[in-house]
Amino acid sequence: MKKSLSEQAVEYLEYLKEQGLTHVPASKKIRPKPTSVAAASKPQAPHRQASTPSPVEAASALPASSVPSAPPAGGVDTLESLKAEIAQCHACPLWETRLHTVPGQGILHPDIMFIGEGPGQNEDEQGLAFVGKAGQLLTKMIQAMGYAREDVFIANIVKCRPPGNRVPSPDEMAGCMPYLKRQIAIIQPKLIVCLGATAVRGLVQEQTSISRVRGSWREFEGIPVMLTFHPAYLLRDPRKKVEAWADLKAVLARLGKTPPTMPAKP
Numbered sequence: 001m002k003k004s005l006s007e008q009a010v011e012y013l014e015y016l017k018e019q020g021l022t023h024v025p026a027s028k029k030i031r032p033k034p035t036s037v038a039a040a041s042k043p044q045a046p047h048r049q050a051s052t053p054s055p056v057e058a059a060s061a062l063p064a065s066s067v068p069s070a071p072p073a074g075g076v077d078t079l080e081s082l083k084a085e086i087a088q089c090h091a092c093p094l095w096e097t098r099l100h101t102v103p104g105q106g107i108l109h110p111d112i113m114f115i116g117e118g119p120g121q122n123e124d125e126q127g128l129a130f131v132g133k134a135g136q137l138l139t140k141m142i143q144a145m146g147y148a149r150e151d152v153f154i155a156n157i158v159k160c161r162p163p164g165n166r167v168p169s170p171d172e173m174a175g176c177m178p179y180l181k182r183q184i185a186i187i188q189p190k191l192i193v194c195l196g197a198t199a200v201r202g203l204v205q206e207q208t209s210i211s212r213v214r215g216s217w218r219e220f221e222g223i224p225v226m227l228t229f230h231p232a233y234l235l236r237d238p239r240k241k242v243e244a245w246a247d248l249k250a251v252l253a254r255l256g257k258t259p260p261t262m263p264a265k266p
Ligand code: SF4
Pocket: 064, 067, 086, 089, 090, 091, 092, 093, 094, 095, 101, 158, 159, 160, 172, 175, 176
């Protein structure tokens, strides 16, 4: 027999209690409507408004810490299966306002994997990482190094857009990190470039300003990690491009490569 809405609501609240929740907020969250033509014409990602979810939906509304850190038993992790998993993720509050999840894009076993902060408006609308103005600058930086975007992998610390492009919270970053770890394990880049302070915080767990640590190396699960500025910061302060270029040249040197003789200015 089909359960009434109130029975489903009681079941859902009991489920949340089991998950450790002691209260639920009373206010409704209203998802802002996309204003751009592109956003309006794009197919919308599955989105749950403030209506009461069914217990079946509740089963996927797990707390952030429950994002699986490995593929399901017996399963093989691939970029495609991970992408499908991320598309269904409700593990942190960022799912509520996203249009699309943005897992990142690129090739397996690249020389370089770039990791930024999180999707912005353009990325949220298109479901692709680094496609706005900062993304265009990143493309120039990659080309200046002698690569094309298709030669590398580009991803972010969080896979859903923080509302208003705010910095993702520590909980949101921690909640999404298992996905990034699994991506890195699948992609196996020779080297990682962390773009900006949030990427540094998320990946190498250092609470510091990027100006202090840029140009220095860290390691993530045996992979060398270069810390440098986020392209959005370089757009705001173009004088820092000189330092960013020095960092990228250090990356090339570590890969045993030299930059093209007449690099396009990033
Ligand atoms: S940001 Fe990450 S953890 Fe949060 S809902 Fe999106 S995919 Fe899930």
